[in-house]
Amino acid sequence: MITLLSGCLCASAEGTPGLDVDLLIAQEVAARLSLRDRDGNHMTVRKDPELKSRGVRQKGDPEPDYVGVLGYVALQADWEVTRFNTFTQTPWQLPFYKKKKDGSFVVKSAINHKTPVLVFEQETVEGLGYVLYGYLKVIRLDTGEAGWIDVGQFVTLPYWTLPLEEAYKYGFCIAAYRERSRYLPIDRKGRRGPLPDDIRVLICDQTTSFRIPSRDRANNPVLGIIFRNKQGSQSYYRTFLRFNEEDLSLVY
Secondary structure, eight states: OEEEETTEEEEOOTTOTTOOHHHHHHHHHHHHTTOBOTTSSBOOOBOOTTSOGGGBOOTTSOOOOOTTBEEEEOOOTTOOOOTTOOSOSSSOEEEEEEEOTTSOEEEEEEEETTOEEEEEEEEEEEOGGGBEEEEEEEEETTTOOEEEEEGGGEESSOGGGSOHHHHTTTSOEEEEEOOOSSOOOBOTTSOBOOOOTTOEEEEOOGGGGGGSOOSOTTTOOEEEEEEEEOTTOSOEEEEEEEEOGGGEEEOO
């Protein structure tokens, strides 16, 4: 059963093992609002984890069609990590846009990283490197509110539910460190050293790893960042380290 309570869509899945609640809610939303696909037919809601996330495609692949796809809002892969952004403030928030009469997009509110959404309109263009740029009109499945998100902030599967070695290939996440392997974290100069148990590590865009030298990529493949506060300062300094996968547990 699905109901709309105080603007929040809720589903009851008791006694139904394996039921995909997000998909059930999205199907109910599409039916209740009589959403249509590009051909004017009643929308068929689908999960398509094989569809490229963030508008990315390979040469020769068709342009990703996200209309009717259940997906998730996720921090973009090229998020800039600065000394004033320590990643510790969660949930991460991304812009939620509205479209003006002149066709431009302006921020109207914020939407949390991981929020499930259903896409029902798409305004994108192809850019360099076979990447789409533009916006997707979505309905939030947590509140029922409609708005627009950047296509670069849309993923087709909740990668944070995957094992660590798969999750970090899709985007940013946070892991807790605890030494289990015999390979201590290593910095770009080849220095190893212990870290406190349960220190939080930002697992960042792994494409950055090609710009960060590694002395032991075989045993410490995961690129992460830890932050330390400068004494008497509101800013932080960051340290790039490589970790062994056994020593990291996803927490966000």
